[in-house]
Amino acid sequence: xxxxxxxxxxxxxxxxxxxxxxxxxxxxxxxxxxxxxxxxxxxxxxxxxxxxxxxxxxxxxxxxxxxxxxxxxxxxxxxxxxxxxxxxxxxxxxxxxxxxxxxxxxxxxxxxxxx
Numbered sequence: 001x002x003x004x005x006x007x008x009x010x011x012x013x014x015x016x017x018x019x020x021x022x023x024x025x026x027x028x029x030x031x032x033x034x035x036x037x038x039x040x041x042x043x044x045x046x047x048x049x050x051x052x053x054x055x056x057x058x059x060x061x062x063x064x065x066x067x068x069x070x071x072x073x074x075x076x077x078x079x080x081x082x083x084x085x086x087x088x089x090x091x092x093x094x095x096x097x098x099x100x101x102x103x104x105x106x107x108x109x110x111x112x113x114x115x
Contacts, residue, residue, distance in 0.1 A: 007032075007059060011051040013042060020047070022055040030066040032059060036079075048082035056086065060108050067108060071101040080104075 005027070011020035020038035027033070034056070038048060056068055070088055072079045080102060084090075088104035095101070 052086040
């Protein structure tokens with residue numbers, strides 16, 4: 001089953017071994033929601049920020065989106081930092097699946113990030 005609104009990227013480490021994935025759910029309103037998952041042993045090494053930046057750049061080159069939204073668990077400080085360093089801005093808090101989450105948004109305004 002292929003969902004044309006779901007775009008996935010595999011995250012590779014420096015040896016080009018798969019260490020995680022990034023998934024985008026593209027909505028009809030021009031937004032996309034991003035989720036990232038890295039294997040536990042590879043966390044805290046900077047792969048998250050780089051993967052988020054590269055995947056967002058690739059997505060915006062190939063799909064018309066105006067903003068990318070991440071819901072990050074408030075207590076997951078490493079993930080909050082990774083999205084912050086990747087250019088996302090905190091836009092408030094929400095409860096997602098019973099967990100407190102920060103809503104972080106990347107607005108696609110620069111020409112190199114637009115498709």
